[in-house]
Amino acid sequence: MKAIYYSKYGTPEVLEVKEVQKPSVKDHQVLVKVHAASINYGNLVLLKGEPRLARLVYGLSKPKYSIPGGDIAGTVEEVGSLVKNLKPGDEVFADLSNAGWGGFAEFVSVPEKVLVKMPSNLTFEEAAAVPMAAVTALQSLRDKGKVIKGKKVLIYGASGGVGTFAIQIAKSLGAEVTAVCSTRNISLAKSLGADFVLDYKKGNFEETTKRYDVILGVNGYQPISIYKRALAANGVFVHVGGSEAQMYQAMIKGPWINLTDRKKIYTFLQRANESDLQYIKELIEAGYVKPVIDRCYKLSDVREAFNYFAEGHAQGKIVLTI
Structure with a gap:
């Protein structure tokens, strides 16, 4: 073969x-x-x-x-x-x-x-x-972020493999979703259900006064401190992808922040899980995810x-x- x-x-x-x-x-x-x-x-x-x-x-x-x-x-x-x-x-x-x-x-x-x-x-x-991208989005939002109905979720890097699934899965969990992407991907993010879309080429999401219960970092290079500032009082940042510098910051600074602050910083590595993939299958067949x-x-x-x-x-x- x-x-x-x-x-x-x-x-x-x-x-x-x-x-x-x-x-x-x-x-x-x-x-x-x-x-x-x-x-x-x-x-x-x-x-x-x-x-x-x-x-x-x-x-x-x-x-x-x-x-x-x-x-x-x-x-x-x-x-x-x-x-x-x-x-x-x-x-x-x-x-x-x-x-x-x-x-x-x-x-x-x-x-x-x-x-x-x-x-x-x-x-x-x-x-x-x-499989991998959708389960990554599900596990990071549901299991690490504890996303439930009414939560405000920001997805940085919303137009890639994980990001496009994350928009849809967060919506299926009842969250209000803000997607961060480039100008050419705004219509895509909206078509997938994002309630708000921020164009990172026209301004930084950290300039907004809005605070988020969960921030999913799928792509990007910002220091962890910027994400932390954009979190609500008990908010959670989940690092899924991005620059190596950002990953190491999350790994090194995250545990200290988690001990000293109500805000939480996690690095996340997806694990293949057949029951989670079955859950995704059901969302797809029901029309919630594509x-x-x-x-x-x-x-x-x-x-x-x-x-x-x-x-x-x-x-x-x-x-x-x-």
């Missing part, structure tokens, strides 16, 4: 399309014929081996996983003898980040438990855009896809059609 393969950290130029052996299926595993996969920030971390701390998990000198790819959507091809809930022909989607990755390939063999049946109203490309796709690329154009993703200007998700 064809797969994207790499043996060293680096730029997208180290990625190559290679013929590799089709995986076999163990008793509890399912062989999935992959129709589409999507790119997330985690894929960029695995590719570059940066931040360097990530190499403690993904390989110190070279990548632990030679075939990248976490988010997939496809069709069940074969099932192991102990698989109970899936059969050949079922359409499924999943986040494989806790199951050995390997999604950028024509086939992948994974444990049954990581797979969820696809939303009935999505294409394979749309379904592949969902994926936003900027571009689709062929598997053979993976380098171009990664280069575009790394620019950081995509509206929603980048998808590989396999």
Whole structure:
């Protein structure tokens, strides 16, 4: 089968399309014929081996996983003898980040438990855009931010993969949502349900006198002190993505702020969770959430896809059609 393969950290130029052996299926595993996969920030971390701390998990000198790819959507091809809930022909989607990755390939063999049946109203490309980004948005808002009806939520970096899901999920939880994005993405943010939109190119959100119960930092470079100032008295800032300097500030200053102030600063790392993905599926089928796709690329154009993703200007998700 064809797969994207790499043996060293680096730029997208180290990625190559290679013929590799089709995986076999163990008793509890399912062989999935992959129709589409999507790119997330985690894929960029695995590719570059940066931040360097990530190499403690993904390989110190070279990548632990030679075939990248976490988010997939496809069709069940074969099932192991102990698989109970899936059969050949079922359409499924999943986040494989806790199951050995390997999604950028024509086939992948994974444990049954990581797979969820696809939303009935999505294409394979749309379904592949969902798992990691949508679950990240859900967990950061619901679990870390404790977002409930009536909360005021600000999403900085609202037009990317996580941000577009975060707007919709926050609205589904009953929050008032302020989206921060560039001028060209204002109409997108409004179409996804944002109550207010701030254009960071025309002014900084910290200049507003409004205070927020939850701020989700998906992108940006501001010092943590600026986000803290914009929080309500018992507000929570959740760092999901942004500059490395901002990440380290949240990791180092956050614990001290949490001990000495009613305001809270958290760094957040998503964990693949099938029950959360099932919850997202139900939101999608009910019409509360829809994926936003900027571009689709062929598997053979993976380098171009990664280069575009790394620019950081995509509206929603980048998808590989396999």
